[in-house]
Amino acid sequence: MSEDFGSGAPEIGARALLRWAWRQLTSMRIALILLMLLGVAAIPGSLFPQRSQNPQKVDQYFNSNPGLANVMDKLHLFNVYSSPWFSSIYLLLFISLIGCVLPRTFHHLRAIGQKPPLTPKNLDRMEGFRVVEGARDDALKIAQKWLKKNGFRIRVTDGSISAEKGFSRETGNLLFHLSLILMLVGVATGGLLGMKGEAIVNVGDRFVNTPTSYDTISFGKFQGEGSLVPFSLTVTNFQASYNPVTQQPTDYLLSTLVSNPIGSKAKPVEIRVNHPLTFGSTKVYLQANGYSPIVTVRDKTGAITYRGPTIFLPQDANLSSLGAIKVPDMNPQIGLIASFLPTASSTPKRGMFSSYPEVLDPRLVLSVWSGNLGMDSGNPQSLYSLDTSKMKRIGLKALTMGSSYNFGSGSITFDGWKPWVNLQIVDDPGKLYALLGAIAAIAGLLTSLFTRQRRIWVKVRHYDDHVELAGLAKNGIPGLDAELDLLQKQIQREIKEK
């Protein structure tokens, strides 16, 4: 017995503690604090670069001050919106919201079809109290008719009417908060069952939707490679238009041939910014564009050791592009670091640069390196840069289209160029729920903010046959007095007519 007693007591304590914690969490005060905290917690993500948006900038932090960057990383300052502290705030907020809204929803559902509460004993303490003099029981009938016509729910008792309007205020309020939960479900579904990837494709090339075709690809926790839509897409043309004055892009048009499933008859499809290609919940976006210069590299004997377009990455708004061309099949190996300038200009101060994003007068500015490319080292290498630690620079040259440069152990010819496009492929099965939640949230918000909830009471005073009117407006919303005025006038007019 004593042992039972001993173990039982703290259990009750724990339960009480839990109940206390739950009551605290679902209290309005804590919900408000969590809401404010959520706003404050969102701030650092806008001040520091985030991995999900700008990984290069994060790398800059690590390069310039590794110690500080490590500490910041431990605090999740580069991944604020997926950090434990940010997540715990919004999860607590949503638990609090559910704990608050669900009981209210049940209470509200039970109240559907129920009559308004009884008329209070003393109306003279209520808002807009007034007396219609010399009225008889007829007044009640007139009031009942008027209230019904104006959409009030009515409870008639002996000698009094209790009327209520604006029930939908709470309906809208609950709908708004429940929709927020639906939105969270949508966001979570997208995160857990979604997929996102990017691939750079040269004009003329075909993209097949399998994981190996991607440059980067990531799946949600509960999603795998099997979920990819089996389509293939051939980039037939890409047209970028620019404003000659501001040099800003005015339009991008990507023409493709799409087969879904792979092997079926290809259909021509145009993809633009704001007009992605859609397969169910999967969408293909045109995200970026650039140039791939086409070169041919030959060895001393004239045999071709490298030929083709090489993807270069744009460095500025005029699409000066930087890239690396690696020729492992030469002895010694040859590497080229090159700039592609679509419209070349030069000044003594800046040297060569691109002055327009369209290809009008292209140049390929090369620096040729000889030695070991380091491709066998086993370390993953970037496609776009050259590891020159075991190489020696043997030449520097700016080529016009069609011209060649002999660097001693071989030669390079600048044959032409191709545009490339960066396709972003996203599958987000949760976004429909998020959208539905958002629409319902606005509907609920409008309903609750623009519905006035109020009660009106009409009561016959038995000792002098006068009729008392009064009301109560939730949250002190104005307009009740004007409404009571109307009702009073109506009663007075009709009584006079009789």
Add this chain to the structure above:
Amino acid sequence: MSSTSLAYFSNNTIYSSLVVFTIAFIAHAVEVSWSVKNVAGERKTTFDFDRTERIGRIGSAMMILGFLLLIVADATRGFSAGRVPWGNMYEFSITGALTLTGAYLFSLRKYSLRWLGLPVSISVLLTLGTAIMVLYRPSAPLVPALKSPWLAIHVSAAIISGGVFLVANLVAAAYLWMERYELGTGRPEWAKKLPSLEELDQLSYRLVAFVFPLWTFAIIAGAIWAESAWGKYWGWDPKETWAFITWVAYAAYLHARVTVGWRGRRAAWLCIFAGSTFLFNYIYVNIWGTGLHTYSGL
């Protein structure tokens, strides 16, 4: 008219509106200062209603004229570029000044709010001045990402919300100012025409409650647009983040008022705080920030 001459016409109309708003500003300043009138030989401060009434009316008339000029300037700017006139920060500021004036004139019809004319005309002058001096860019077509019907929907909802938020902020600031007087020596003569503390308190709440759904809509419309332009409906871009912070701050304000019963000073401070997150978003993120919402053209 060619698009260049239209743009030129728009610029000149902006300059004219600047003059008109300056007159409105002077009229309202005179109205306020003339309310305090010390008659020689008398110790009491007197109050010449007739004279301030007339100059106040002149101020309101100038505000209306300035509003009309801004409509013309904004429309011609839009026509000259063949699109809605909020493609860069210059245009956004012009349209913002237009909605701020519009929100003020709209409230003027419903409430006796003429005292707000002075802060509103100062704000409009500052906005237009910065737009012309710092933010001006020649009229030009849009970059591809902005070519969407959502530009008209999302941005106009954001501009209107912003205009109303700023008016609510001015009202809340007036509340705090008047409260300080009333707690101390009482309101000075010039401030006696202003609404009571309770009315100011209610008005700033009503403005926020009225426009909060629109702000919610602006964010959601932005998300729908982002989904088709950038491939994700929410990416915690700095502008999105601050729009979210503003939303959270106003949501907290509404809950604090409706559920917890905050009134008066605390509510006014919270309102001003929420409004400043909007201003911060507009100024900081547009000019110094990074991210995808960098259309200021700066």
